[in-house]
Amino acid sequence: MKANLKNLKKLLLEMQKIESISSLLHWDQETFMPENGGEIRSKEIAYLSSLHHQKQVSDEFKKELGKFVNIKNGEILSNEFIDDNKRFLERVWKDFHYANSLPEKFVKELSKLTSTSQMKWVKAKEQNDFSLFEPYLKKMVDMKKTEADYYGYSTNRYDALLEQFEPGITTEKLDDLFGGLKSRLIKLIGKIKNSSVKNKIVEGKFAEDEQWKFGMKIIKDMGFDLNSGRQDKSAHPFTISFHPSDVRLTTRVHENNFLSSLFASIHEAGHGIYEQGLLKENFGSPFGQAASFGIHESQSRLWENQIGRSKNFWKKYLPILKDHFPQFKTMKLDEYFKTINVVKPSLIRIEADEVTYSLHIMLRYDIENMLINEDLPVKDLPKIWNEKMREYFDIVPDSDANGVLQDVHWSMGALGYFPSYALGNFYAAQFFQKASEEIDDFDKKIQNGELLTLKKWLNENVHKYGRKYLPDELIKKVVGSSMSVEPFMKYLEEKYGEIYDL
Numbered sequence: 399m400k401a402n403l404k405n406l407k408k409l410l411l412e413m414q415k416i417e418s419i420s421s422l423l424h425w426d427q428e429t430f431m432p433e434n435g436g437e438i439r440s441k442e443i444a445y446l447s448s449l450h451h452q453k454q455v456s457d458e459f460k461k462e463l464g465k466f467v468n469i470k471n472g473e474i475l476s477n478e479f480i481d482d483n484k485r486f487l488e489r490v491w492k493d494f495h496y497a498n499s500l501p502e503k504f505v506k507e508l509s510k511l512t513s514t515s516q517m518k519w520v521k522a523k524e525q526n527d528f529s530l531f532e533p534y535l536k537k538m539v540d541m542k543k544t545e546a547d548y549y550g551y552s553t554n555r556y557d558a559l560l561e562q563f564e565p566g567i568t569t570e571k572l573d574d575l576f577g578g579l580k581s582r583l584i585k586l587i588g589k590i591k592n593s594s595v596k597n598k599i600v601e602g603k604f605a606e607d608e609q610w611k612f613g614m615k616i617i618k619d620m621g622f623d624l625n626s627g628r629q630d631k632s633a634h635p636f637t638i639s640f641h642p643s644d645v646r647l648t649t650r651v652h653e654n655n656f657l658s659s660l661f662a663s664i665h666e667a668g669h670g671i672y673e674q675g676l677l678k679e680n681f682g683s684p685f686g687q688a689a690s691f692g693i694h695e696s697q698s699r700l701w702e703n704q705i706g707r708s709k710n711f712w713k714k715y716l717p718i719l720k721d722h723f724p725q726f727k728t729m730k731l732d733e734y735f736k737t738i739n740v741v742k743p744s745l746i747r748i749e750a751d752e753v754t755y756s757l758h759i760m761l762r763y764d765i766e767n768m769l770i771n772e773d774l775p776v777k778d779l780p781k782i783w784n785e786k787m788r789e790y791f792d793i794v795p796d797s798d799a800n801g802v803l804q805d806v807h808w809s810m811g812a813l814g815y816f817p818s819y820a821l822g823n824f825y826a827a828q829f830f831q832k833a834s835e836e837i838d839d840f841d842k843k844i845q846n847g848e849l850l851t852l853k854k855w856l857n858e859n860v861h862k863y864g865r866k867y868l869p870d871e872l873i874k875k876v877v878g879s880s881m882s883v884e885p886f887m888k889y890l891e892e893k894y895g896e897i898y899d900l
């Protein structure tokens with residue numbers, strides 16, 4: 399029976415190729431496509447997406463998968479399949495199950511709603527008028543509830559949505575992880591607020607080409623392989639992969655905001671190194687894909703925060719930075735370290751520092767839970783949002799555009815996505831702690847700019863497995879214990895204790 403997986407793998411590879419071609423069109427759309435190319439491009443992408451779907455639900459695929467798995471319930475038909483083969487079949491069935499759970503009519507309706515609701519969201523945000531978006535979001539929430547019902551769940555409807563982004567994570571587990579963290583974070587932020595140390599952010603103008611050169615040097619030193627990838631510019635930084643040998647990063651460069659573009663580059667390169675670290679021989683198989691959104695995010699955050707905002711890292715790179723930007727000429731390492739780690743509760747999630755960031759996520763988690771499980775009326779969202787902002791940050795948005803309307807996710811129907819960002823922070827701290835224990839002279843190596851040693855450790859311990867293990871299994875395998883917020887809190891308390899003299 400074993401050899402017969404070959405045919406199944408061949409069909410999966412065909413589907414992967416379609417996805418990769420579609421990704422290439424997406425990348426081009428966001429980077430170099432001329433304005434008038436948009437209309438035909440979205441039709442081309444829609445065509446590839448329906449072609450991919452047809453293959454996933456085809457009789458040929460069902461027949462092939464059905465040789466090894468009961469396609470109704472995912473049960474593996476032979477106990478000959480153990481370990482890797484068993485995991486492989488479980489992952490393949492799960493993707494198949496998702497693709498086949500939703501009726502064709504529902505999928506079409508959802509896709510139509512998604513594009514309309516995104517347009518309405520843009521308008522509502524521009525005009526600071528939630529009521530323009532409200533009816534579409536209401537419909538979206540209703541459809542997401544139905545979607546969860548199609549997928550199925552055991553106790554909690556929201557779990558079915560979480561599962562798409564973070565396999566194995568449940569509302570129960572998140573309540574547990576977030577529960578204790580919330581009060582500890584709020585306490586830490588309160589102490590920082592009352593600290594007599596006041597740190598300022600660096601302001602001024604930074605030549606764009608120098609920013610670009612410096613950013614490129616850093617991502618190269620991190621080990622992002624520029625023979626198997628590129629970096630270009632786009633309005634919003636992102637990473638997209640066609641194959642481990644062709645991974646594209648984008649960043650933005652603003653003359654007035656040097657740090658935001660540098661950290662965006664480091665962040666995306668962290669994602670890119672993960673994609674390049676997936677094994678080429680697994681291309682097309684679930685083992686050639688990232689473990690989860692949260693694990694993906696852990697890779698970008700680890701490089702951005704634990705490395706990019708550390709004193710060790712800047713010991714090597716501050717002198718180089720000074721060659722690019724004379725503004726920093728007289729700045730001492732200690733002072734610079736503080737300027738890149740300013741903590742301040744703020745309205746906007748994507749601009750949040752690493753201490754307040756997870757609270758932004760918990761707020762969204764609370765609200766999504768209320769929408770999906772407690773039938774919170776969508777019209778009450780602006781009010782609830784502002785109440786929660788007061789509870790979490792002790793500030794209230796000046797407008798809905800800077801409040802409930804700030805994120806694109808709900809308009810895209812990505813309910814259940816936000817928790818992955820916070821999980822990424824927790825996983826990053828766990829991986830980082832382990833790497834710093836296992837790599838000899840870790841601090842010294844980072845101080846010398848020997849970043850490849852960390853990249854190799856991540857390749858070996860995290861990247862090469864792809865989706866073979868569920869996130870929690872992967873964490874256990876790497877660090878020896880389950881997912882936990884402890885290393886994250888310890889990291890924050892130590893680092894910010896030093897910076898703010900707490």
Ligand SMILES: [Zn+2]
Nearest residue numbers: 665669695698
């Ligand atoms: Zn990211």
